[in-house]
Amino acid sequence: MTYFSHLECSHCGTRYEKGVLLNLCTNPKCRLPLFAVYDISRGISRDSLVGRIQSMWRYREMTPVEDDENIVSLGEGMTPLLHAKRLGELIGCPSILIKDESLCPTGSFKARGLAMAVSMARQLGVSKCAIPTAGNAGGALSAYCAKAGMEAYVFMPRDTPDIFRIECEYYGAHVTLVDGLITDCGKIVQERKDDEGWFDVSTLKEPYRVEGKKTMGYEIAEQSGWRLPDVIVYPTGGGTGMIGMWKAFEEMERLGWIDSRRPRMIAVQASGCAPIVKAWQNGDEFSEPFPNAQTLASGLRVPRAVGDFLVLQAIRESDGRAIAVSDEEIVEGVRDIARAEGIFAAPEGGATFAALRNLLEAGNVSPKETMVLFNTGTAYKYVQNLP
């Protein structure tokens, strides 16, 4: 059963009924992301979670899918929150935790968002989905479309490591390599989708991927005994995970599951592509397209994100920060996590530890604090690009 009530624009507040296929807010002056709103008047007790399925679907009422038979699942979510004791010793922090999303189906946290988007697409009668991707989201869409018997059209930059394309093709997707960045891939989807009959599942241009990603916030709370950490360090490209977790915290407070305390949300970007960092430093509401975007952490190579203002809001409201790290620091972070913890983290995951070193040095976090680092994917798919 779902408590999903309706959709609402995250910027202008326009209300939309559910049961209709929508992308962005249709107000021509707005065109910003829509959020699912839930009627929680019937409530859910934390205790009722005991014994439920060990996947993100344990928070079933707070997911938008109407009918259980439309859920397309490969077992995503409920990933481990591991105490990184030896990693912490390297920098004198006893309470570092790693949320290890590399264990999700297709090897990244993109599985959560795409499981939700494909389930909702099925609910709403879609048969063809199209996606611009830095790599991981394309693999996840292809896998869930295979499971759902739907067609996937994937657009990725030509210089994405081969494995990402090969995986999609094995899942039966139609892959197009694009000379350009994820934003160029997004433009192609935008231009062709009406003629081709594709539903555009670009992150945050589609209302439900964020509903999958938000379950990371629910899980961190549940796995920490309903006491959120002091700091969350999250590698930010499109920012959907950060936005989703921030939404989850608000929902959980309304449900009476947590109090009003929030972690400081730290957005980590690569110095070769840091539009959010720049906007945060300038105190801007929106970001500017970042010129000549380049980094080996391909998930962070997003020169302009449609949900940038929501990421910036979460950072500001939580008294957090945005920080950039170099590709050299990222690789060092991957190596540190691998040697200390036995986790072969994606470069995006490595970036979080690199950022934490810098934050500690600058006195922005205290060694005594409890910090959750997000390893958002597996390094197996990136070996071609690792030195």
Ligand SMILES: Cc1ncc(COP(=O)(O)O)c(C=O)c1O
């Ligand atoms: C491994 C990995 N980490 C992080 C990101 C960025 O995620 P988000 O769009 O939620 O900021 C991506 C996006 O492609 C990714 O593949």
Ligand SMILES: [Zn+2]
């Ligand atoms: Zn709007």
